[in-house]
Structure formats: structure tokens, C-alpha cells
Amino acid sequence: MSGNIPPAAVAVAAGTPAERLRTLLVAADSVTLLTPTHRAELTGRHRVGPDGRLRVEVPADSGAAHELAREGDLPAVVHVVDLAPIPMPDRVRGRAALTGWLTVEGLRGRRPDLVAVLHLATAGITDTDGTAPVDPDAFATARPDPIAPAETELLRRLDADARTVEQLTGLLPARLRQDGARIHLLRLDRAGIVLRVQSPAGSAARPHDVRLPFARPMRDPDQLGARIDALLGRPPRRVSRAGR
Missing domain, CATH: 2.30.110.10 (Electron Transport, Fmn-binding Protein; Chain A)
Structure with missing residues (x-):
């Protein structure tokens, strides 16, 4: 994909x-x-x-x-x-x-x-x-996004998963994935993930932010894995939790 x-x-x-x-x-x-x-x-x-x-x-x-x-x-x-x-x-x-x-x-x-x-x-x-x-x-x-208190931890954990980050990057249009472009996880909220695309070193172009939208909003941080699986077209994961 x-x-x-x-x-x-x-x-x-x-x-x-x-x-x-x-x-x-x-x-x-x-x-x-x-x-x-x-x-x-x-x-x-x-x-x-x-x-x-x-x-x-x-x-x-x-x-x-x-x-x-x-x-x-x-x-x-x-x-x-x-x-x-x-x-x-x-x-x-x-x-x-x-x-x-x-x-x-x-x-x-x-x-x-x-x-x-x-x-x-x-x-x-x-x-x-x-x-x-x-x-x-x-x-x-108004009320803040329900994911906001946990966003920093979730983004850092996601950033450590190089394979998933690469797959998310692959969803971007080819023109944004030019050689030398630096792509980072910028934001996570109930609506999706935002990637920041920064042009190759030496370019004067401004960063380009792209939202990868979830099909359904997250209500709590535990739903992030399922939302990413759906975004990437991966089969739903099975999660077993002690006491459940």
C-alpha cells in the first residue's frame, strides 16, 4: 500500500x-x-x-x-x-x-x-x-480531545515502532516522499495521526503536514492499535488482558 x-x-x-x-x-x-x-x-x-x-x-x-x-x-x-x-x-x-x-x-x-x-x-x-x-x-x-493527556506517551511508543512508522509514511502521496524528505509523527488525536514532511536539507520549502484520518474516532488510548490496524489495512489484532 x-x-x-x-x-x-x-x-x-x-x-x-x-x-x-x-x-x-x-x-x-x-x-x-x-x-x-x-x-x-x-x-x-x-x-x-x-x-x-x-x-x-x-x-x-x-x-x-x-x-x-x-x-x-x-x-x-x-x-x-x-x-x-x-x-x-x-x-x-x-x-x-x-x-x-x-x-x-x-x-x-x-x-x-x-x-x-x-x-x-x-x-x-x-x-x-x-x-x-x-x-x-x-x-x-468545549472539551479537550480525550487522547490529549496520553498523547506524548502514545506518540513516543509509536515512533519506536519503525515498521509501523514506515507503513504510515507509505500512505503519503509519492510527491511528498521524495528522496531526502524527513517524515515525522507530529500529532495524535481522536481523529487520526498527523505526519510532518520536511523537505531535504538545504531546501527552503516549508514543512507539509498531512493528516491520516481514522475511520472511527478513538474514545480512549487503548483503541490506538485497532485504529492503526484499520488505517493500514492490517487484520485486527487479538489482545488478551489479565483479568478480562
Whole structure:
């Protein structure tokens, strides 16, 4: 099988812009807060609460925290960058920006870091599925992709299976598999696998991202093997589990 991306591309949606943004925030590699006069790195200090609002913990010793404590609320922009967990020359696979008003909500931890909530006004995302604005109300009610918490482990495990990666690469059109092209696993979600095709060294061409869609969405990580078997046209595997 080669150069034959399955026709199931329309069977599973990759997610709405709001869902994609919620997914990006699950394991973002860089989260940066910008206020009118200060900047703070907040990677690992952010979460979306049950009310669908983004909350951040602003370091107590930062200029942004002092400014926020003094003013009570501030206009703010949160920039988010998502990187692929697999090593490759260009690992950036998603960017987003959220703007709104940041309001102090409380203190947290031994050091009194400020917990602030972003009252979202506008948002936008650029990722492997395109560029789109995100409606604040849609963001509040959206849910992240169910595979997102396990994606890093699953992608790394899949990347270690050279035979399967080669077979997945064989699904790409021949024009993308030119000599010297570097092809990497970029993303995994309920809708499928995304490969990044990078041109041979010395080429100025931008990377080309291609989605290999599943015929049915994954509901949990345990279904990955079956989805890949179907994608590659392999017979279903039999899995025996202790206690089942």
C-alpha cells in the first residue's frame, strides 16, 4: 500500500476551533502572559476551570504580579505554543493567543502567587488543521480531545515502532516522499495521526503536514492499535488482558 491516504478523512472531525484550543492548553510547552508593562512565563501554571475560564498562577516576585495586585484587573494577552514530543528540526505544531481582562481571584502556595482568571474577549488558534478564531462562549463549553493527556506517551511508543512508522509514511502521496524528505509523527488525536514532511536539507520549502484520518474516532488510548490496524489495512489484532 503506498500513496493512498484512506478516504475516511471526512468520517472523523478533528475538532472545532474551541476544542482544538482547549486541547492545545492541556500540554502546552510555552505559556506567556503579557500585561501593558510586564511579561511572565506561566508554563505549568495554567488550567481551565469547570466554568470554562482560563486561570493562571502569576509568580509572586514577578512584575506582572505586582502590577496585578496594585490594579486588581488588567488587560492581558496569553500566548501559547505547542511543540511535538518527537525530536525534529521544526517541532512547533500549534500557536494560540487569548486576550481579555485578567482579574485577581486569590493566592496559592507557600509563596503567595496570585491566582487570576482571564475573562476572555478574543482568541485564535493556528495548528495543523488551520487557522481560526475561537468564540469565547464556545471555548467555555468545549472539551479537550480525550487522547490529549496520553498523547506524548502514545506518540513516543509509536515512533519506536519503525515498521509501523514506515507503513504510515507509505500512505503519503509519492510527491511528498521524495528522496531526502524527513517524515515525522507530529500529532495524535481522536481523529487520526498527523505526519510532518520536511523537505531535504538545504531546501527552503516549508514543512507539509498531512493528516491520516481514522475511520472511527478513538474514545480512549487503548483503541490506538485497532485504529492503526484499520488505517493500514492490517487484520485486527487479538489482545488478551489479565483479568478480562
